[in-house]
Amino acid sequence: MLSRVAYSLYWLSRYMERSDGILRLLRVNYAYSQDDPKQLSWRPVLRIFSDMKPAEKIKIQYQSRTVLNFMITDKENQNSVLNLVCNARENARSVQDNVTKELWQCLNEYYHQIRQNQIALSLEKDDPISVIDSLVTQGMHYYGTFEITMARSEGYYFMNIGKYLERAIQSVDILDVKFSEVDYSLEETTDPTYWKFLLLSISGYEVFLKSYRSALDSTNILNQIIWNDNFPRSIIYSVNRLQKSFETLKSDKNSESYKALSFMIGKLESSIRYSDIKDLQEIGLKQYLHKIKKELFAIADAFNLYYFAFK
Numbered sequence: 001m002l003s004r005v006a007y008s009l010y011w012l013s014r015y016m017e018r019s020d021g022i023l024r025l026l027r028v029n030y031a032y033s034q035d036d037p038k039q040l041s042w043r044p045v046l047r048i049f050s051d052m053k054p055a056e057k058i059k060i061q062y063q064s065r066t067v068l069n070f071m072i073t074d075k076e077n078q079n080s081v082l083n084l085v086c087n088a089r090e091n092a093r094s095v096q097d098n099v100t101k102e103l104w105q106c107l108n109e110y111y112h113q114i115r116q117n118q119i120a121l122s123l124e125k126d127d128p129i130s131v132i133d134s135l136v137t138q139g140m141h142y143y144g145t146f147e148i149t150m151a152r153s154e155g156y157y158f159m160n161i162g163k164y165l166e167r168a169i170q171s172v173d174i175l176d177v178k179f180s181e182v183d184y185s186l187e188e189t190t191d192p193t194y195w196k197f198l199l200l201s202i203s204g205y206e207v208f209l210k211s212y213r214s215a216l217d218s219t220n221i222l223n224q225i226i227w228n229d230n231f232p233r234s235i236i237y238s239v240n241r242l243q244k245s246f247e248t249l250k251s252d253k254n255s256e257s258y259k260a261l262s263f264m265i266g267k268l269e270s271s272i273r274y275s276d277i278k279d280l281q282e283i284g285l286k287q288y289l290h291k292i293k294k295e296l297f298a299i300a301d302a303f304n305l306y307y308f309a310f311k
Helices: 003-033 043-049 054-060 064-072 081-094 101-114 117-125 128-149 154-180 192-201 205-211 218-227 235-247 252-273 277-283 285-306
Strands: none
Touching: 003 043, 003 064, 003 081, 003 128, 003 154, 003 192, 043 054, 043 064, 043 154, 054 064, 064 081, 064 117, 064 128, 081 101, 101 128, 117 128, 154 192, 154 218, 154 235, 154 285, 192 205, 192 218, 205 218, 218 235, 218 252, 218 277, 235 252, 252 285, 277 285
Protein backbone atom coordinates (compact mmCIF):
# COMPACT_ATOMS: atom_id res chain seq x y z
CA MET A 1 0.00 0.00 0.00
CA LEU A 2 1.24 3.52 -0.84
CA SER A 3 2.31 5.50 2.21
CA ARG A 4 0.01 8.41 1.35
CA VAL A 5 -2.97 6.02 1.22
CA ALA A 6 -2.04 4.42 4.56
CA TYR A 7 -1.59 7.90 6.04
CA SER A 8 -5.03 9.06 4.89
CA LEU A 9 -6.78 5.95 6.21
CA TYR A 10 -4.93 6.18 9.53
CA TRP A 11 -5.93 9.83 10.02
CA LEU A 12 -9.49 9.27 8.80
CA SER A 13 -9.86 6.80 11.65
CA ARG A 14 -8.13 9.00 14.25
CA TYR A 15 -10.38 11.95 13.40
CA MET A 16 -13.54 9.85 13.69
CA GLU A 17 -12.45 8.32 17.00
CA ARG A 18 -11.66 11.77 18.39
CA SER A 19 -15.00 13.21 17.32
CA ASP A 20 -16.80 10.30 19.02
CA GLY A 21 -14.84 10.81 22.24
CA ILE A 22 -15.58 14.54 22.28
CA LEU A 23 -19.32 14.06 21.77
CA ARG A 24 -19.63 11.48 24.55
CA LEU A 25 -17.76 13.69 26.99
CA LEU A 26 -19.82 16.74 26.04
CA ARG A 27 -23.08 14.86 26.45
CA VAL A 28 -22.32 13.72 29.99
CA ASN A 29 -20.81 17.04 31.05
CA TYR A 30 -23.85 18.96 29.82
CA ALA A 31 -26.28 16.61 31.59
CA TYR A 32 -24.42 17.07 34.87
CA SER A 33 -24.03 20.81 34.39
CA GLN A 34 -27.83 21.15 34.49
CA ASP A 35 -27.89 19.99 38.11
CA ASP A 36 -25.65 22.84 39.23
CA PRO A 37 -24.65 25.07 36.28
CA LYS A 38 -22.63 27.44 38.47
CA GLN A 39 -20.44 24.69 39.95
CA LEU A 40 -19.64 22.16 37.21
CA SER A 41 -16.76 23.55 35.17
CA TRP A 42 -16.12 22.84 31.49
CA ARG A 43 -12.41 23.48 31.97
CA PRO A 44 -11.45 19.74 32.09
CA VAL A 45 -13.16 19.18 28.72
CA LEU A 46 -11.36 22.18 27.24
CA ARG A 47 -8.04 20.97 28.66
CA ILE A 48 -8.38 17.60 26.96
CA PHE A 49 -9.72 18.61 23.56
CA SER A 50 -8.72 22.22 22.89
CA ASP A 51 -5.59 24.36 22.72
CA MET A 52 -7.28 27.38 24.30
CA LYS A 53 -5.12 29.56 26.51
CA PRO A 54 -5.78 29.15 30.27
CA ALA A 55 -7.37 32.60 30.55
CA GLU A 56 -9.80 31.80 27.72
CA LYS A 57 -10.79 28.53 29.36
CA ILE A 58 -11.50 30.26 32.66
CA LYS A 59 -13.60 32.88 30.89
CA ILE A 60 -16.08 30.39 29.41
CA GLN A 61 -15.76 27.48 31.86
CA TYR A 62 -19.33 27.86 33.17
CA GLN A 63 -20.95 28.82 29.84
CA SER A 64 -22.37 25.51 28.64
CA ARG A 65 -23.88 26.66 25.36
CA THR A 66 -20.75 28.61 24.41
CA VAL A 67 -18.54 25.59 25.04
CA LEU A 68 -20.86 23.26 23.12
CA ASN A 69 -20.83 25.48 20.05
CA PHE A 70 -17.06 25.90 20.30
CA MET A 71 -16.47 22.16 20.56
CA ILE A 72 -19.04 21.05 17.98
CA THR A 73 -19.56 23.68 15.27
CA ASP A 74 -16.82 26.33 15.56
CA LYS A 75 -14.93 26.49 12.24
CA GLU A 76 -11.97 28.22 13.91
CA ASN A 77 -11.49 25.40 16.42
CA GLN A 78 -9.31 22.75 14.76
CA ASN A 79 -10.65 20.14 17.18
CA SER A 80 -14.35 20.90 16.73
CA VAL A 81 -16.49 17.96 15.67
CA LEU A 82 -17.29 19.88 12.48
CA ASN A 83 -13.63 20.16 11.49
CA LEU A 84 -12.81 16.61 12.55
CA VAL A 85 -15.60 15.14 10.41
CA CYS A 86 -14.66 17.39 7.49
CA ASN A 87 -11.03 16.27 7.80
CA ALA A 88 -12.10 12.62 7.99
CA ARG A 89 -14.22 12.99 4.86
CA GLU A 90 -11.40 14.76 3.01
CA ASN A 91 -9.02 11.91 3.85
CA ALA A 92 -11.60 9.38 2.65
CA ARG A 93 -12.18 11.37 -0.54
CA SER A 94 -8.46 11.38 -1.36
CA VAL A 95 -8.33 7.56 -1.18
CA GLN A 96 -11.89 6.76 -2.19
CA ASP A 97 -10.86 3.58 -4.04
CA ASN A 98 -9.62 2.17 -0.72
CA VAL A 99 -12.86 2.54 1.24
CA THR A 100 -16.15 0.89 0.47
CA LYS A 101 -18.96 2.76 -1.22
CA GLU A 102 -21.11 2.28 1.88
CA LEU A 103 -18.46 3.78 4.16
CA TRP A 104 -18.00 6.77 1.85
CA GLN A 105 -21.76 7.36 1.79
CA CYS A 106 -21.89 7.15 5.58
CA LEU A 107 -19.11 9.74 5.96
CA ASN A 108 -20.76 11.94 3.36
CA GLU A 109 -24.07 11.89 5.25
CA TYR A 110 -22.31 12.78 8.50
CA TYR A 111 -20.45 15.61 6.72
CA HIS A 112 -23.66 17.13 5.36
CA GLN A 113 -25.45 16.76 8.70
CA ILE A 114 -22.75 18.45 10.78
CA ARG A 115 -22.52 21.37 8.31
CA GLN A 116 -26.20 22.29 8.66
CA ASN A 117 -26.77 25.73 10.18
CA GLN A 118 -29.57 24.20 12.24
CA ILE A 119 -27.01 22.31 14.36
CA ALA A 120 -25.54 25.51 15.81
CA LEU A 121 -28.98 27.06 16.29
CA SER A 122 -30.27 23.99 18.11
CA LEU A 123 -27.23 23.94 20.39
CA GLU A 124 -27.93 27.57 21.22
CA LYS A 125 -31.69 27.47 21.73
CA ASP A 126 -33.01 23.89 21.93
CA ASP A 127 -32.06 20.75 23.83
CA PRO A 128 -28.34 20.09 23.13
CA ILE A 129 -28.64 16.45 24.22
CA SER A 130 -30.85 15.66 21.23
CA VAL A 131 -28.34 17.27 18.87
CA ILE A 132 -25.40 15.41 20.42
CA ASP A 133 -27.31 12.11 20.39
CA SER A 134 -28.04 12.47 16.68
CA LEU A 135 -24.33 13.05 15.98
CA VAL A 136 -23.26 10.13 18.18
CA THR A 137 -25.73 7.92 16.29
CA GLN A 138 -24.24 9.04 12.99
CA GLY A 139 -20.82 8.08 14.34
CA MET A 140 -22.13 4.68 15.35
CA HIS A 141 -23.38 4.18 11.78
CA TYR A 142 -19.82 4.87 10.64
CA TYR A 143 -18.34 2.29 13.04
CA GLY A 144 -20.89 -0.35 12.07
CA THR A 145 -20.41 0.26 8.35
CA PHE A 146 -16.64 0.13 8.76
CA GLU A 147 -16.75 -3.24 10.52
CA ILE A 148 -19.33 -4.80 8.21
CA THR A 149 -18.11 -3.64 4.80
CA MET A 150 -14.31 -3.13 4.90
CA ALA A 151 -12.16 -6.03 3.69
CA ARG A 152 -9.59 -7.24 6.23
CA SER A 153 -6.69 -5.86 4.21
CA GLU A 154 -3.89 -3.40 4.92
CA GLY A 155 -6.27 -0.46 4.74
CA TYR A 156 -8.53 -1.92 7.42
CA TYR A 157 -5.61 -2.51 9.76
CA PHE A 158 -4.14 0.96 9.27
CA MET A 159 -7.56 2.34 10.19
CA ASN A 160 -7.64 0.16 13.29
CA ILE A 161 -4.17 1.37 14.26
CA GLY A 162 -5.38 4.98 14.04
CA LYS A 163 -8.53 4.21 16.02
CA TYR A 164 -6.88 2.40 18.90
CA LEU A 165 -3.92 4.77 19.15
CA GLU A 166 -6.31 7.72 19.39
CA ARG A 167 -8.51 5.89 21.90
CA ALA A 168 -5.57 5.03 24.17
CA ILE A 169 -4.40 8.65 24.15
CA GLN A 170 -7.92 9.84 25.02
CA SER A 171 -8.23 7.43 27.95
CA VAL A 172 -4.86 8.55 29.33
CA ASP A 173 -5.83 12.22 28.90
CA ILE A 174 -9.18 11.79 30.66
CA LEU A 175 -7.56 10.00 33.60
CA ASP A 176 -4.81 12.60 33.76
CA VAL A 177 -7.18 15.58 33.82
CA LYS A 178 -9.71 14.08 36.24
CA PHE A 179 -7.08 12.85 38.71
CA SER A 180 -5.18 16.13 38.50
CA GLU A 181 -8.24 17.73 40.10
CA VAL A 182 -7.65 15.58 43.21
CA ASP A 183 -3.88 16.10 43.03
CA TYR A 184 -3.35 12.55 41.66
CA SER A 185 -4.18 11.12 45.07
CA LEU A 186 -5.17 7.46 45.33
CA GLU A 187 -6.38 7.97 48.87
CA GLU A 188 -8.59 11.01 48.29
CA THR A 189 -12.19 10.46 49.37
CA THR A 190 -14.24 11.86 46.52
CA ASP A 191 -17.97 12.09 45.95
CA PRO A 192 -18.95 8.89 44.05
CA THR A 193 -20.77 11.12 41.55
CA TYR A 194 -17.36 12.43 40.47
CA TRP A 195 -16.21 8.93 39.51
CA LYS A 196 -19.58 8.05 37.97
CA PHE A 197 -19.24 11.09 35.72
CA LEU A 198 -15.77 9.95 34.66
CA LEU A 199 -17.02 6.47 33.76
CA LEU A 200 -20.04 7.77 31.88
CA SER A 201 -17.74 10.05 29.89
CA ILE A 202 -16.08 7.01 28.32
CA SER A 203 -19.13 4.73 28.28
CA GLY A 204 -17.75 2.64 31.14
CA TYR A 205 -20.30 2.93 33.92
CA GLU A 206 -22.34 -0.15 32.99
CA VAL A 207 -19.20 -2.27 32.61
CA PHE A 208 -18.03 -1.04 36.01
CA LEU A 209 -21.24 -2.10 37.74
CA LYS A 210 -20.90 -5.59 36.25
CA SER A 211 -17.19 -5.93 37.00
CA TYR A 212 -16.81 -4.39 40.46
CA ARG A 213 -19.14 -5.07 43.36
CA SER A 214 -17.46 -2.57 45.68
CA ALA A 215 -17.81 1.19 45.84
CA LEU A 216 -16.91 3.76 43.23
CA ASP A 217 -13.40 4.64 44.33
CA SER A 218 -10.17 5.71 42.68
CA THR A 219 -8.53 2.27 42.80
CA ASN A 220 -11.39 0.53 41.00
CA ILE A 221 -11.62 3.35 38.46
CA LEU A 222 -7.93 2.96 37.63
CA ASN A 223 -8.23 -0.83 37.43
CA GLN A 224 -11.01 -0.53 34.88
CA ILE A 225 -9.61 2.22 32.68
CA ILE A 226 -6.01 1.00 32.68
CA TRP A 227 -6.07 -2.81 33.03
CA ASN A 228 -9.54 -4.21 32.29
CA ASP A 229 -9.15 -6.40 29.16
CA ASN A 230 -12.94 -6.59 28.78
CA PHE A 231 -13.49 -2.82 28.64
CA PRO A 232 -13.17 -1.57 25.02
CA ARG A 233 -11.89 1.84 26.10
CA SER A 234 -9.31 0.67 28.62
CA ILE A 235 -5.71 1.54 27.87
CA ILE A 236 -4.57 -2.10 27.85
CA TYR A 237 -7.42 -3.11 25.51
CA SER A 238 -6.56 -0.30 23.08
CA VAL A 239 -2.81 -0.99 23.10
CA ASN A 240 -3.42 -4.73 22.69
CA ARG A 241 -5.67 -4.14 19.66
CA LEU A 242 -3.12 -1.69 18.28
CA GLN A 243 -0.47 -4.39 18.59
CA LYS A 244 -2.62 -7.08 16.93
CA SER A 245 -3.49 -4.79 14.02
CA PHE A 246 0.14 -3.84 13.52
CA GLU A 247 1.24 -7.49 13.47
CA THR A 248 -0.71 -7.99 10.22
CA LEU A 249 1.53 -5.48 8.42
CA LYS A 250 4.72 -7.55 8.64
CA SER A 251 6.35 -8.38 5.31
CA ASP A 252 9.81 -9.05 3.87
CA LYS A 253 9.88 -5.52 2.46
CA ASN A 254 9.49 -3.71 5.78
CA SER A 255 11.33 -6.00 8.21
CA GLU A 256 13.50 -3.26 9.78
CA SER A 257 10.72 -0.71 10.25
CA TYR A 258 8.35 -3.42 11.45
CA LYS A 259 10.89 -4.64 14.00
CA ALA A 260 11.47 -1.13 15.39
CA LEU A 261 7.78 -0.35 15.82
CA SER A 262 6.89 -3.82 17.03
CA PHE A 263 9.44 -3.43 19.82
CA MET A 264 7.99 -0.05 20.87
CA ILE A 265 4.39 -1.29 20.92
CA GLY A 266 5.27 -4.57 22.63
CA LYS A 267 7.32 -2.78 25.27
CA LEU A 268 4.43 -0.44 26.06
CA GLU A 269 1.90 -3.30 26.18
CA SER A 270 4.08 -5.29 28.55
CA SER A 271 4.85 -2.35 30.81
CA ILE A 272 1.11 -1.68 31.24
CA ARG A 273 0.06 -5.31 31.59
CA TYR A 274 2.69 -6.14 34.20
CA SER A 275 2.14 -3.09 36.37
CA ASP A 276 -0.44 -2.65 39.11
CA ILE A 277 -1.70 -0.26 41.76
CA LYS A 278 1.43 -0.79 43.87
CA ASP A 279 3.57 0.40 40.95
CA LEU A 280 1.39 3.49 40.62
CA GLN A 281 1.88 4.25 44.29
CA GLU A 282 5.66 3.87 43.97
CA ILE A 283 6.09 5.72 40.68
CA GLY A 284 3.31 8.25 41.17
CA LEU A 285 0.12 8.28 39.12
CA LYS A 286 1.03 11.50 37.31
CA GLN A 287 4.41 10.14 36.22
CA TYR A 288 2.87 6.79 35.23
CA LEU A 289 0.23 8.38 32.98
CA HIS A 290 2.67 10.85 31.44
CA LYS A 291 5.09 7.99 30.66
CA ILE A 292 2.34 6.06 28.82
CA LYS A 293 1.30 9.16 26.89
CA LYS A 294 4.90 9.91 25.95
CA GLU A 295 5.32 6.37 24.60
CA LEU A 296 2.04 6.58 22.65
CA PHE A 297 3.22 9.80 21.01
CA ALA A 298 6.57 8.15 20.26
CA ILE A 299 4.72 5.31 18.52
CA ALA A 300 2.74 7.85 16.47
CA ASP A 301 6.00 9.59 15.50
CA ALA A 302 7.50 6.23 14.52
CA PHE A 303 4.58 5.56 12.17
CA ASN A 304 5.23 8.93 10.54
CA LEU A 305 8.91 8.04 10.15
CA TYR A 306 8.66 4.44 8.98
CA TYR A 307 5.28 4.20 7.22
CA PHE A 308 4.30 7.76 6.26
CA ALA A 309 7.73 9.00 5.25
CA PHE A 310 6.32 10.80 2.22
CA LYS A 311 5.26 13.57 4.66
